[in-house]
Amino acid sequence: MKTKFSLETTFTSETPFFPENVNAGISVSAVENTSNDKSIPHGESSDNDKSIPHGESSDNDRSIPHRESSDNGKSIPYGESADNDKSIPHRESSDHTDTSAQESGGLKQFAEELRQALLLATGMEPERIRYKKADDCPPSNGDRLLVDCEKSGGYTEVCGLYVEDLYESRLSGVSMEQLISAVLKQLKNVKDSNLMKKMEQLHSYEAIKEDLFIRPVNLDRHKKKLNNAVYRVIGDIALVLYMRIGEIDHCPTNMKLPKNVAENWNMDMDKIFCDVLLNTSRISPPRIFFWEKLIFDEDYDGEDFMNPLSNFQLRKDAVGNCLSTSSRCNGAIAVFLPGVAQRLCELLGHGFYMAFTSIHEVMVHNDTQVEPEELREVLKDTVRETTPEEDFLSLNIYHYDKDTHIFSVL
Secondary structure: OOOEEEEEEEEEEOOOOEEEEEEEHHHHEEEOOOOOOOOOOOOEEEOEEEOOOOOOOOOOOOHHHHOEEEOOOOOOOOOOOOOOOOOOHHOOOOOHHOOOHHHHHHHHHHHHHHHHHHHHHOOOOOOHHEEEOOOOOOOOOOOOOEEEEEEEEEEEEEEEEEEEEEHHHHHOOOOHHHHHHHHHHHHHHHHHHHHHHHHOOOOHHHHHHEEEEEEEEEEEOOHHHHHOOOEEEEEEEEEEEEEEEEEEEEEEEEEEHHHHHHHHHOOHHHHHHHHHHHHHHHHHHHHEEEEHHHHHOOOOOEEEEOOOOOOOOOOOOOOOOEEOOOOOOHHHHHHHHHOOHHHHHHHHHOOOEEEEEEEEEEEEOOOOOOOHHHHHHHHHHHHHHOOOHOOOOOOOOOEEEEOOOOOEOO
């Protein structure tokens, strides 16, 4: 019997330096084996597919093969459809919800039983573990038990346990003792990750600058989440400033850098953004990927087209080129990294169109070989048939002008 649940870590601050709570938005999908079967490593599912923290992308996640067929695991080229249905995040799936039990107060009753068991197991004061419904302010993706864990330097580390996940495990036969054991293990993993130490360094740009990077997200779909974020906008794409803050049981964790934190550095925001773009390129350099190599070599990390001494040739026909980063995670940022667009123009001999098939890659096309309306139709089909909802970036076709060096939305 396995216990699967999501644990979300946030940080609150009582110091004047942070006028608002610092919400790290760190979530970990945990799978605990509560039988005598071989234990499944944290962050993995029973079929060995890598689990990605809810709302975040793991630096270890290889994104381009997200569009895979369920039959042979081979990635599906741009413009072709996948046979497999989209998976629904665990706690958001209506299929996993015992509606009648929730309506009769079963979920809330279970949450109180879980709370009492945690209080007994941890010896915490009652006020440190509290129940929060999904629609309580600020809203969340489900009812949670909030556990005040470590306190240091004016911060409180708060771990939110999504109750529905644990409730489903309980209904499937997992004992309360096994649930508590699984929860305590993950709380210990959070404590051992030293996330609090990283939070205490937020006041110093010099202390954290090497951990800052940029991620692309769709502006309209993430507007509310960007209220206290640092970002720049190109069309309907927001380039958002993130910070790496460590690992929880070998699972990389990141957070949007709060705007009020950056403002308290008293530095020019444009300079910070330029520096972080350079750092993003250092952390995960831009690469061109060939689909045929991706299919047969899972360790393939792309072609280093930025090397001026290489003899690398881009495809100049209508098929286009797949641009990402060496990590293949949030790789659509590659086209906005310093020097990349200019290098692409140099190799193509022309400007180029961009079709963002997901947050993880962008198809680059010679602007003399294809019509943007044709690209738009192919992009719509690709996104509809193969791109997971959480990986969506844009349905617009973008253009980069070789002479003016300007990005535009068509």
